Amino acid sequence: MKHVVIVGGGFAGLYATRHLRGVDDVEITLLDQHNYHLFQPLLYQVATAALNPSDIAVPIRAIVRKQRNVSVLLGAATAVDVEKKLVIMEDGQLAYDYLVLATGATHSYFGHAEWERDAPGLKTIDDALEIRRRVLVAFEAAERETDPIRQKAWLTFVVIGAGPTGVELAGALSEIARQTMLRDFRRINPSSARVILIEGKERVLPVYPPDLSESAMKQLRGLGVEVLVNAQVTNISDRAVTIGSDIIETHTVLWGAGVQASPLAKSLGVPLDRAGRVIVEPALTIPGHPEVFVLGDLAAVAQSDGSFVPGVAPAAIQEGMHTALNLERAVGGQPLRPFRYRDKGSLATIGRAAGVADFGKLHLSGFIAWFAWLAIHIFFLIGFRNRFLVMTQWAWAYVTYQRGARLITGGVRPLLKE
Amino acid sequence: MKHVVIVGGGFAGLYATRHLRGVDDVEITLLDQHNYHLFQPLLYQVATAALNPSDIAVPIRAIVRKQRNVSVLLGAATAVDVEKKLVIMEDGQLAYDYLVLATGATHSYFGHAEWERDAPGLKTIDDALEIRRRVLVAFEAAERETDPIRQKAWLTFVVIGAGPTGVELAGALSEIARQTMLRDFRRINPSSARVILIEGKERVLPVYPPDLSESAMKQLRGLGVEVLVNAQVTNISDRAVTIGSDIIETHTVLWGAGVQASPLAKSLGVPLDRAGRVIVEPALTIPGHPEVFVLGDLAAVAQSDGSFVPGVAPAAIQEGMHTALNLERAVGGQPLRPFRYRDKGSLATIGRAAGVADFGKLHLSGFIAWFAWLAIHIFFLIGFRNRFLVMTQWAWAYVTYQRGARLITGGVRPLLKE
Numbered sequence: 121m122k123h124v125v126i127v128g129g130g131f132a133g134l135y136a137t138r139h140l141r142g143v144d145d146v147e148i149t150l151l152d153q154h155n156y157h158l159f160q161p162l163l164y165q166v167a168t169a170a171l172n173p174s175d176i177a178v179p180i181r182a183i184v185r186k187q188r189n190v191s192v193l194l195g196a197a198t199a200v201d202v203e204k205k206l207v208i209m210e211d212g213q214l215a216y217d218y219l220v221l222a223t224g225a226t227h228s229y230f231g232h233a234e235w236e237r238d239a240p241g242l243k244t245i246d247d248a249l250e251i252r253r254r255v256l257v258a259f260e261a262a263e264r265e266t267d268p269i270r271q272k273a274w275l276t277f278v279v280i281g282a283g284p285t286g287v288e289l290a291g292a293l294s295e296i297a298r299q300t301m302l303r304d305f306r307r308i309n310p311s312s313a314r315v316i317l318i319e320g321k322e323r324v325l326p327v328y329p330p331d332l333s334e335s336a337m338k339q340l341r342g343l344g345v346e347v348l349v350n351a352q353v354t355n356i357s358d359r360a361v362t363i364g365s366d367i368i369e370t371h372t373v374l375w376g377a378g379v380q381a382s383p384l385a386k387s388l389g390v391p392l393d394r395a396g397r398v399i400v401e402p403a404l405t406i407p408g409h410p411e412v413f414v415l416g417d418l419a420a421v422a423q424s425d426g427s428f429v430p431g432v433a434p435a436a437i438q439e440g441m442h443t444a445l446n447l448e449r450a451v452g453g454q455p456l457r458p459f460r461y462r463d464k465g466s467l468a469t470i471g472r473a474a475g476v477a478d479f480g481k482l483h484l485s486g487f488i489a490w491f492a493w494l495a496i497h498i499f500f501l502i503g504f505r506n507r508f509l510v511m512t513q514w515a516w517a518y519v520t521y522q523r524g525a526r527l528i529t530g531g532v533r534p535l536l537k538e
Numbered sequence: 539m540k541h542v543v544i545v546g547g548g549f550a551g552l553y554a555t556r557h558l559r560g561v562d563d564v565e566i567t568l569l570d571q572h573n574y575h576l577f578q579p580l581l582y583q584v585a586t587a588a589l590n591p592s593d594i595a596v597p598i599r600a601i602v603r604k605q606r607n608v609s610v611l612l613g614a615a616t617a618v619d620v621e622k623k624l625v626i627m628e629d630g631q632l633a634y635d636y637l638v639l640a641t642g643a644t645h646s647y648f649g650h651a652e653w654e655r656d657a658p659g660l661k662t663i664d665d666a667l668e669i670r671r672r673v674l675v676a677f678e679a680a681e682r683e684t685d686p687i688r689q690k691a692w693l694t695f696v697v698i699g700a701g702p703t704g705v706e707l708a709g710a711l712s713e714i715a716r717q718t719m720l721r722d723f724r725r726i727n728p729s730s731a732r733v734i735l736i737e738g739k740e741r742v743l744p745v746y747p748p749d750l751s752e753s754a755m756k757q758l759r760g761l762g763v764e765v766l767v768n769a770q771v772t773n774i775s776d777r778a779v780t781i782g783s784d785i786i787e788t789h790t791v792l793w794g795a796g797v798q799a800s801p802l803a804k805s806l807g808v809p810l811d812r813a814g815r816v817i818v819e820p821a822l823t824i825p826g827h828p829e830v831f832v833l834g835d836l837a838a839v840a841q842s843d844g845s846f847v848p849g850v851a852p853a854a855i856q857e858g859m860h861t862a863l864n865l866e867r868a869v870g871g872q873p874l875r876p877f878r879y880r881d882k883g884s885l886a887t888i889g890r891a892a893g894v895a896d897f898g899k900l901h902l903s904g905f906i907a908w909f910a911w912l913a914i915h916i917f918f919l920i921g922f923r924n925r926f927l928v929m930t931q932w933a934w935a936y937v938t939y940q941r942g943a944r945l946i947t948g949g950v951r952p953l954l955k956e
């Protein structure tokens with residue numbers, strides 16, 4: 121009996137676990153610092169009050185309940201001792217025969233850690249609730265403010281980084297202002313709110329083909345988002361975002377720019393790339409330790425054309441499934457197989473009936489891209505109950521323009537005091 | 539045009555506001571420290587992971603959107619100056635012609651404010667999420683604990699106070715342990731968890747008729763809850779609850795015992811009762827100030843038989859509607875009408891298919907009481923979307939024994955460190 125420790129219950133770790141179902145020779149311990157698996161592609165929907173946390177997060181225990189070779193532990197890994205084959209936790213340690221590390225990534229502020237306070241990123245449920253709180257409080261503060269200049273600052277929302285998350289957030293914010301909130305206030309006109317999307321590169325969605333970036337830009341502008349490209353943010357405070365000599369007065373800044381691999385990678389003592397990701401071997405193991413697998417956003421996986429596997433959910437899922445297969449082979453004494461990423465296309469949503477899709481030769485925009493995105497995301501959500509509830513809520517939101525989860529939780533005062 | 543300030547968007551304040559719809563001679567400002575109206579009777583369902591916050595809370599702005607004589611403000615009132623007719627807020631003030639105070643009640647620890655940290659009560663969404671966090675973390679901590687005595691302490695849950703909230707919480711906790719969590723863990727047996735309900739008086743649900751208390755007690759025991767009556771808690775810490783010479787080792791204590799009216803009452807300068815409630819005149823106004831109305835849990839309303847109107851949702855709703863009528867009369871120069879409470883019966887739920895109902899001569903127990911409770915609560919929920927979603931989630935939970943919102947948010951570590 122071999123003990124497999126899997127650290128991280130995201131897509132990579134969870135799919136590795138599930139695909140070891142029925143393998144008798146292994147005992148699995150799945151360790152995560154949260155008690156839930158998060159369907160991260162829909163997290164921005166929680167941040168923008170369209171969905172509830174529990175619509176996109178499922179208790180890990182509930183998912184693997186019937187898989188008798190798995191124990192789930194709630195706890196945070198702080199380091200790995202690859203020589204002694206130990207995972208070190210804050211309050212204990214776990215010995216392993218095989219290790220699967222899939223702790224993902226967090227935000228990177230490019231050396232400006234002090235920006236985090238005023239420009240939160242979106243990686244966890246708590247991040248999403250904090251963003252929701254700030255956005256909703258901003259409208260409330262604007263309604264209470266009598267000075268027009270200050271009011272304008274409350275009604276200015278800045279999203280930094282025009283990757284898929286930034287684009288989704290900007291589109292959803294503009295919809296909230298222009299449609300959801302439209303008749304809710306008496307003093308302010310929410311549709312006068314500015315939503316500004318800032319990108320350092322020359323186009324939005326820079327990893328997509330240029331024609332789709334172009335289309336995304338048009339759709340964003342159609343939704344009322346102001347898009348600034350080739351714009352380098354030089355400062356962020358609780359009152360303004362600075363781009364060189366331009367100052368945008370705002371109290372609500374969201375960060376969708378950089379990611380940095382989980383710091384656990386460093387303790388492995390193997391080469392990392394610039395983003396802190398572990399440069400893995402073809403079978404997703406680390407140099408010198410074929411019993412240690414690194415997957416998902418924590419891994420830099422080179423492809424035959426010299427590029428790297430992108431940090432997206434389908435890649436993490438494929439890596440998880442592949443690693444389950446390799447673990448079964450390793451336990452059975454067979455050689456590991458190299459991983460190959462199968463790119464099935466990319467989808468990004470921009471807002472109601474707006475999106476882009478890149479399926480290789482087939483490029484889609486607008487309603488059809490949005491609808492494909494919707495169908496695929498509902499399909500991959502874990503749990504029938506969630507699929508049904510999310511579908512219901514989206515249908516409701518589509519018909520009524522309302523967002524069901526517009527609650528300010530976690531306190532109001534810190535932000536209302538200017 | 540008269541300016542009516544309504545403080546508090548609970549049942550009393552909201553129903554007062556809504557029933558002033560179409561009254562042309564008034565302008566209403568509805569002030570609340572939260573941006574949502576909370577359907578408080580279902581709050582324990584959020585605390586026990588069955589429902590989401592947004593299922594039972596609706597943005598106040600969305601509710602009164604179409605009522606053009608209402609402005610909603612987010613903010614906390616700190617005092618009232620009845621002479622100058624001003625509501626004082628943390629960051630401003632509001633002048634009124636008529637004032638409706640309906641800021642409700644908070645927990646009372648009977649002079650033991652230090653117990654609050656270890657025995658949180660249930661009044662707000664944030665309270666409910668904190669209780670949910672503690673309950674779910676306790677099971678996780680038990681699973682990680684190897685010492686059997688400590689494990690037992692993590693699996694002991696104490697609810698203090700056997701009024702409706704305490705009974706509901708205890709019943710739901712027992713269900714979580716015995717059904718929802720049943721096969722989720724590998725080391726602990728969740729159904730070995732103890733749920734202890736402590737009541738200082740001689741029976742549970744002391745405001746109900748004795749035969750229903752008796753029935754509730756039996757139903758609680760049928761669900762596996764240990765009930766202690768005539769038990770006076772003498773100390774609460776993060777490790778134990780003390781009742782005289784008995785010590786119950788536990789890390790999870792919930793408070794359902796006392797309530798205390800909102801401190802705003804004191805600033806009125808009128809007589810208060812022992813619970814800090816304003817002793818109001820027959821028309822719910824305060825002595826000497828017929829332009830100041832006090833409603834809901836903030837008011838002590840004497841009835842003709844010498845008893846007081848109970849602090850329940852139907853009473854608050856009736857008071858809100860009555861006050862709207864009186865405000866319209868006052869503005870029109872007509873005399874105020876005294877308030878009379880119409881008791882339509884009481885319902886308490888205990889758990890799955892368990893409950894009691896007191897409709898005067900008709901006393902119901904078990905499934906039929908539970909079903910009546912369910913139907914009435916869904917009917918009174920604000921918003922069709924919520925009614926539909928809550929019904930769906932209850933049906934799902936009833937069939938599967940699962941609770942959809944089992945997420946630990948707001949951090950894990952503070953509690954895991956023993």
